[in-house]
Amino acid sequence: xxxxxxxxxxxxxxxxxxxALLQKQGKLCVCELxxxxxxxxPKISRHLALLRQCRLLLDTREGSWVYYQINPTLPDxxxxxxxxxxxxxEMTGQFQTDLERLHKMANxxxxxxxx
Amino acid sequence: xxxxxxxxxxxxxxxxxxxALLQKQGKLCVCELxxxxxxxxPKISRHLALLRQCRLLLDTREGSWVYYQINPTLPDxxxxxxxxxxxxxEMTGQFQTDLERLHKMANxxxxxxxx
DNA sequence: TATTGATATACGTATAATCATATATCAAAA
DNA sequence: TTTTGATATATGATTATACGTATATCAATA
Numbered sequence: 578x579x580x581x582x583x584x585x586x587x588x589x590x591x592x593x594x595x596x597a598l599l600q601k602q603g604k605l606c607v608c609e610l611x612x613x614x615x616x617x618x619p620k621i622s623r624h625l626a627l628l629r630q631c632r633l634l635l636d637t638r639e640g641s642w643v644y645y646q647i648n649p650t651l652p653d654x655x656x657x658x659x660x661x662x663x664x665x666x667e668m669t670g671q672f673q674t675d676l677e678r679l680h681k682m683a684n685x686x687x688x689x690x691x692x
Numbered sequence: 693x694x695x696x697x698x699x700x701x702x703x704x705x706x707x708x709x710x711x712a713l714l715q716k717q718g719k720l721c722v723c724e725l726x727x728x729x730x731x732x733x734p735k736i737s738r739h740l741a742l743l744r745q746c747r748l749l750l751d752t753r754e755g756s757w758v759y760y761q762i763n764p765t766l767p768d769x770x771x772x773x774x775x776x777x778x779x780x781x782e783m784t785g786q787f788q789t790d791l792e793r794l795h796k797m798a799n800x801x802x803x804x805x806x807x
Numbered sequence: 808t809a810t811t812g813a814t815a816t817a818c819g820t821a822t823a824a825t826c827a828t829a830t831a832t833c834a835a836a837a
Numbered sequence: 838t839t840t841t842g843a844t845a846t847a848t849g850a851t852t853a854t855a856c857g858t859a860t861a862t863c864a865a866t867a
Contacts, residue, residue: 580780581705588700589825607844620826622845641834641843654780658773665695665769686843704855722814735856737815756813756864801813 578631583655586633587662591616592624594675597666599634599647600659602679606642606686613679642686693746698770701748702777706731707739709790712781714749714762715774717794721757721801728794757801 587593594614599605605613611621625645628634635648647659666672702708709729714720720728726736740760743749750763762774781787 579705580777580784581703581708583780584699584708585703588696588703590694590696591825593696593699608842617827618844619828619846623825626845638834638844643844652780654776654783658776658780661769661773661776662695665698665767665773668769669695706855723812732857733814734816734858738855741815753814753864758814 578633578652578655580654582631583633583658586628586631589624591620592628593662593666594672595621595624595628595645596633596647596659597663597672598675598679599645600663601667601676604644604646605679606639606644608642609679609682609685610645612682613675615678639686693748693767693770695769697746698748698773701743701746704739706735707743708777708781709787710736710739710743710760711748711762711774712778712787713790713794714760715778716782716791719759719761720794721754721759723757724794724797724800725760727797728790730793754801 587596591614595610598610598613607618607622607625610625611618614621625634625636629636629645632648633651634645637644637646651659702711706729710725713725713728722733722736722740725740726733729736740749740751744751744760747763748766749760752759752761766774
């Protein structure tokens with residue numbers, strides 16, 4: 578992936594919020610991202626597909642749920658930037674709201690697993 | 693400027709090459725960027741105008757020449773990212789070529805100033 | 808002031824991105 | 838199996854980007 582391609586991935590607010598959440602939380606499934614960002618499922622899914630096709634994200638299916646995470650085999654130059662991305666996005670009120678919605682979320686897959 | 697807007701500025705290869713060169717060299721005029729990138733003047737100018745409108749770049753006119761530089765009053769989160777951008781872009785062969793064309797350039801404004 | 812060199816903008820077009828809505832797939836449970 | 842919940846994709850409309858070419862502006866100089 579070229580640097581310009583990489584930045585194009587981050588140039589859309591929806592994708593940026595997804596990437597920042599994943600950078601902070603490690604692994605999240607589609608329904609968690611949908612709830613956290615309060616956007617339609619197809620919209621989230623399309624953006625995740627883009628990020629997956631660029632190899633910025635990896636997906637792993639666990640039963641019905643598909644978990645996404647930052648691809649740990651990105652080029653070396655990408656990781657410091659992702660760290661700075663999180664720092665930048667954490668300063669926005671939007672991101673704090675996203676985190677709150679994520680944490681308040683009932684029926685999270687993790688919880689379901691435990692029951 | 694929002695983080696997503698900032699990354700959109702960096703998501704085009706022409707703009708990214710301009711920003712990386714400016715990050716490395718401090719200040720360059722349009723004709724230097726045009727020569728370094730080996731692209732048409734209107735194309736460079738239009739991209740620089742975009743970056744200027746987003747306040748990522750500042751321009752200062754000195755006689756006929758217009759110099760561009762990274763805006764030193766960007767939000768704090770932007771500078772570490774710009775530093776990492778340069779590191780990433782410096783690894784590309786394209787950037788090395790751009791730098792060579794810049795340095796080999798005859799009739800640079802700086803030189804003209806001295807004559 | 809006429810000209811020239813440097814830079815900026817206008818315009819039409821081609822391509823790409825984004826979106827909402829509808830529908831398809833896929834795995835678990837009934 | 839049928840159903841249900843989670844996720845993905847298709848479609849068509851809308852909007853945004855990027856481009857080449859032509860032209861305008863602006864400052865220096867003749």
